[in-house]
Amino acid sequence: MSGKTKQxxxxxxxxLAGTRLFGLGTLKIREILPMMPLTKLPQSHHAVIGTATFRGSAVPVIDMASAVGYPPLTPEERESASIIITDxxxxxxxxxxxxxxxxxxxxWKHVMPPPKALGSKAFITGLLDVEGDIIQLLDVELLLAKVYPESLDAKEVMLTDIQSETLKSLNILLVDDSQVARKQLSDVLDSKDISYQVTSNGDEALQILLKEDELGRPIDILVSDIEMPGLDGYELTFNVRDNSSLSQPYIILHTSLNSEMSLSYANQVGANEALTKFDAEELLQAMLRGAGQTE
Structure with missing residues (x-):
């Protein structure tokens, strides 16, 4: 790879509440709409306030403030509120x-991980200082897991004995800043007794890659999120591919983004595959394809 492309x-x-600012990556966003009439959903989570019609489809609308623990917006506040349609x-x-x-x-190099004192229930993946204002980047995956807990139910994936043994022989590294995504990834591999290493950011992932290489047990499969504090998934991939002395793993960028642009860019920086979260069978099949190239 000749020069570094920066997206x-x-x-x-x-x-959400008061003057505190929150941030969401625009690649997740389809459109921003003014408040509109909503259709009520019976027996839904308290933060789901109804459905909106967007381009002919019914889209559930979540009061984000309520979902993350702030008071819900009042009827008066809703009149001037906005609906962010995400994908x-x-x-x-x-x-x-x-x-x-x-x-x-x-x-993303300037995004700081959230303080550990916030605990595992904080809906934040990172903090960014913008002209003295601290922007909190929301963990949308954790938020959705709280509102739709059934989405975390692991689906059984069938593997042949040969496929299972193939994956067990690999040195696998998982990296994702979302605790929900890390659990989903871990649960899939744990269910098949497949060993792996896991970390929450790209900087640590790169150090693990270098250390494992030095110890003579290079990483075979790297599964990484894209949007992360410090080294994001694109830059992690570029750094790995740009290091000619490092054994080259099969790289799967695994992201909640559905944007075709983000997936196309993943290939440009050297990723072997880019998958949209979360489909356990797709992920295991991608790892098996990677196993075929690391033999």
Missing amino acids: SQKLLLFQ VQRQEIGFLVRGVRQIIEAD
């Missing part, structure tokens, strides 16, 4: 927010 990373900034994890979801501020350019 512009953009964040939509918005408010994540193979589904369209609308998020009601108090107000949309602006779109900014963001360098």
Whole structure:
């Protein structure tokens, strides 16, 4: 790879409660709409306030403030609120927010991991300082898992004995900043007694790759998220491919983004495959394809 291509990373900034700003990657966003009449959904989660009609389809709308633990928007506040239509994890979801501020350019290298003191229940994957304002990047996967817990139910995937033994022989590294995504990935491999290593950011992943190489047990399969603090998945892939002394793993970029642009860029930086979260069978089949190329 000759020179490093840098894809512009953009964040939509918005408010949920008070003046605090939150951020969401624009690659997840389909459209921003003003508040509209919603159709009520019986027996739904308290944060699901109804469905909106978007391009002929019924899209569930979640009061994001309520979903992450803030007071829900009042009827008066909803009148001036906005609905962010997103495309994540193979589904369209609308998020009601108090107000949309602006779109900014963001360098993921400057995104800081959230403090560990926040605990595992914080809906934050990173923090970004923008001209003195600390922007909180929301963990949409965790939010959706809380609203739709059934989405975490693992689906049984059938493997032949040969396929299972093939995967057990590999040195696999998983990297994702979302605790929900890490659990989904881990559960799939644990169910098949396949060993692996897992980390929450690209910087640590690169160090693991280098260390395993030095120890003579190079990583065979690298499964990485795209949007992460520090080294994002694109830059992690580029750094691996640009290091001629490093054994080259089969790289699967695994992302909640459905954007064709993001998946195309994954191939440009050297990823072997790019998959949309979360389909256990697709992931295991991709790993098996990788096994065929690492033999």
